[in-house]
Amino acid sequence: MLLDVAFWVLGLVAVASAVLVFVVDSMARATYALALSFVAVGLALLLLEQSYVGVVTVLMMLMEMAVMGVYMVMYMGMNPALMPMSMVHDNRAALGVSAATFVVLAAGALLVPWPVRRGVPAPDVTAALGEALMGRQMLVMVVVSPVMVATIVTGVVLAAGRTRYDRFGDDLDASPPRDPHRGGVGR
Amino acid sequence: MTLQTVLLVAAALFAVGLYGAISQQVVVMVMMGLEVMVNAVLLAAGAMWWFLAPDPAGQVLLLVVLAAMTVEMAAGFAVATLVHRHRGSDMTDSATDLAG
Amino acid sequence: MPDPQPVTVGPGGVAAAGGILLALALAAVVLDGVLAARAAGLPAGAAVARPLDETVRLLRQRRRAPVSSDVLLWRLGGGGLVVVALLMVAVVPLGRWVVADLDVGVVWFNAMDVAVWVLVWLVGWGPNSVHSLVGGYRFLALALAYELPLMFAIVAPAVGAASLRVADVAAAQEGLWFVVWMPVAFVVYCLGVLAFSLWGPFAVPLGRDVAGGVLAELSGVDRLLVQAGRYALLAAGAAFAVPMFLGGGSGPVLPGWAWVLVKTVLLLGALVALRRRLPAVRPELAMEVGWVVLLPAVLVQDLVVAVVVAARG
Numbered sequence: 001m002l003l004d005v006a007f008w009v010l011g012l013v014a015v016a017s018a019v020l021v022f023v024v025d026s027m028a029r030a031t032y033a034l035a036l037s038f039v040a041v042g043l044a045l046l047l048l049e050q051s052y053v054g055v056v057t058v059l060m061m062l063m064e065m066a067v068m069g070v071y072m073v074m075y076m077g078m079n080p081a082l083m084p085m086s087m088v089h090d091n092r093a094a095l096g097v098s099a100a101t102f103v104v105l106a107a108g109a110l111l112v113p114w115p116v117r118r119g120v121p122a123p124d125v126t127a128a129l130g131e132a133l134m135g136r137q138m139l140v141m142v143v144v145s146p147v148m149v150a151t152i153v154t155g156v157v158l159a160a161g162r163t164r165y166d167r168f169g170d171d172l173d174a175s176p177p178r179d180p181h182r183g184g185v186g187r
Numbered sequence: 188m189t190l191q192t193v194l195l196v197a198a199a200l201f202a203v204g205l206y207g208a209i210s211q212q213v214v215v216m217v218m219m220g221l222e223v224m225v226n227a228v229l230l231a232a233g234a235m236w237w238f239l240a241p242d243p244a245g246q247v248l249l250l251v252v253l254a255a256m257t258v259e260m261a262a263g264f265a266v267a268t269l270v271h272r273h274r275g276s277d278m279t280d281s282a283t284d285l286a287g
Numbered sequence: 288m289p290d291p292q293p294v295t296v297g298p299g300g301v302a303a304a305g306g307i308l309l310a311l312a313l314a315a316v317v318l319d320g321v322l323a324a325r326a327a328g329l330p331a332g333a334a335v336a337r338p339l340d341e342t343v344r345l346l347r348q349r350r351r352a353p354v355s356s357d358v359l360l361w362r363l364g365g366g367g368l369v370v371v372a373l374l375m376v377a378v379v380p381l382g383r384w385v386v387a388d389l390d391v392g393v394v395w396f397n398a399m400d401v402a403v404w405v406l407v408w409l410v411g412w413g414p415n416s417v418h419s420l421v422g423g424y425r426f427l428a429l430a431l432a433y434e435l436p437l438m439f440a441i442v443a444p445a446v447g448a449a450s451l452r453v454a455d456v457a458a459a460q461e462g463l464w465f466v467v468w469m470p471v472a473f474v475v476y477c478l479g480v481l482a483f484s485l486w487g488p489f490a491v492p493l494g495r496d497v498a499g500g501v502l503a504e505l506s507g508v509d510r511l512l513v514q515a516g517r518y519a520l521l522a523a524g525a526a527f528a529v530p531m532f533l534g535g536g537s538g539p540v541l542p543g544w545a546w547v548l549v550k551t552v553l554l555l556g557a558l559v560a561l562r563r564r565l566p567a568v569r570p571e572l573a574m575e576v577g578w579v580v581l582l583p584a585v586l587v588q589d590l591v592v593a594v595v596v597a598a599r600g
Contacts, residue, residue, distance in 0.1 A: 068218075076215065095206060140251060
């Protein structure tokens with residue numbers, strides 16, 4: 001009973017704050033409405049007894065949204081809080097598509113004859129997850145890690161405004177590199 | 188709290204995210220929409236795990252979803268930075284080079 | 288003797304935990320005042336009453352908000368710091384008792400210290416003031432530098448104990464405290480605590496050069512809450528170090544809860560005293576130090592711990 005109430009409250013908060021993301025006209029409020037939505041889903045995962053994944057969701061999303069807020073402020077060309085204006089295109093089509101998607105997904109959720117539960121959760125779900133990651137599901141970690149590294153490299157290559165030729169000169173022999181800021185370790 | 192109700196909430200989240208991803212003009216707001224959609228996937232996967240097959244392998248899927256979300260964020264912001272740097276623009280409508 | 292299966296306390300215990308955290312924060316304020324008075328060559332007696340005076344003054348002061356400030360986000364950020372500190376100590380066992388015996392308590396603490404990013408930035412963003420916002424961005428710049436080393440620092444005790452439950456980590460230190468064979472992780476952890484409390488070398492987000500930074504526009508009870516939150520975070524960080532690195536409640540003669548308190552007070556005192564002994568960390572330089580020096584050092588520490596644990600079987 002208490003679990004049901006908690007779930008409905010969290011679900012409501014998650015959906016309502018997700019809607020707010022596209023309704024409010026403040027970049028900070030939009031970002032942190034999304035953060036609230038993620039926190040609500042993370043706590044809902046706690047209700048579904050996945051403590052590690054739930055807490056990690058809260059951790060990662062708070063961090064991500066703190067950084068995202070910076071990008072929001074940086075890249076929103078106009079400030080909708082100062083200059084109220086429509087920032088959407090194809091609003092009616094988008095509403096139609098998303099409503100149709102909801103109807104289809106909801107119908108699927110309610111009408112599909114879901115199978116009965118198979119097996120029971122391990123006594124220590126987190127330890128079981130760790131052993132799965134480092135044992136039978138090792139391949140997942142092995143794949144995710146290089147993807148992450150590739151992402152870091154891609155992100156830096158795409159986003160960096162200065163190349164190594166800007167830093168080290170045409171023959172790549174300038175030392176120390178010509179950076180606009182000093183680094184922290186004596187360069 | 189049954190599988191159906193959790194999936195309903197996830198469906199609502201997904202629809203809201205889809206609306207955002209389609210309708211918003213600014214790149215960062217489109218990414219917010221994508222994030223809401225991944226959020227819904229996370230919730231739905233968590234519900235499936237708990238109500239259908241609570242074995243450890245299912246949780247690995249949730250971690251993969253989380254990892255996919257970070258990759259999407261990092262790559263998306265890198266591209267947004269690139270577009271902003273080269274065109275002084277933050278709108279999806281001005282980055283249509285690959286449109287047929 | 289720490290009990291491996293701690294007892295979860297009821298609402299009264301939660302209130303007691305809050306009271307203890309508040310008392311620790313107050314002790315930190317008094318100690319800081321005494322040290323400040325001594326550094327200035329003044330009698331220390333007046334410093335003891337200072338926190339009370341300041342509290343009363345701030346409670347009587349009118350709270351004001353600048354033009355077109357985002358009051359909702361501002362107040363959320365300001366009030367949240369104390370709450371986050373409380374949620375941090377919720378997983379710290381005090382002898383036999385604990386408020387919430389989470390099986391992922393270590394990750395929980397980590398999630399809470401990431402929440403500080405959000406809150407401090409909101410306190411900076413809320414008042415629609417340049418100096419506050421500069422302070423908020425300075426904190427994010429520092430946070431990107433300190434957070435990863437801090438994360439990997441608290442990974443070391445968790446690996447050493449082969450558990451994410453805080454009580455298990457404390458129990459795993461029978462005979463040898465983790466601080467002895469994980470010194471690098473401990474030092475980096477303490478730096479992280481200083482950083483997320485905006486304390487000492489990491490106080491530049493509220494530096495005088497930006498007119499108080501995130502504190503610039505705060506007045507009245509809002510200012511009181513943010514300042515109390517800083518001290519509470521410092522106290523919570525010290526309290527969490529006890530089960531992670533300092534053996535939890537183990538110690539001779541005294542019962543477990545008393546040892547936890549004694550160790551917390553000692554570490555808190557050391558952290559407070561560090562305030563005047565370390566130079567300020569410049570946000571634009573911190574990133575490289577954090578990722579080129581601290582992060583590899585902590586990773587090597589984690590590797591050593593992992594190898595030791597694997598070799599022990």
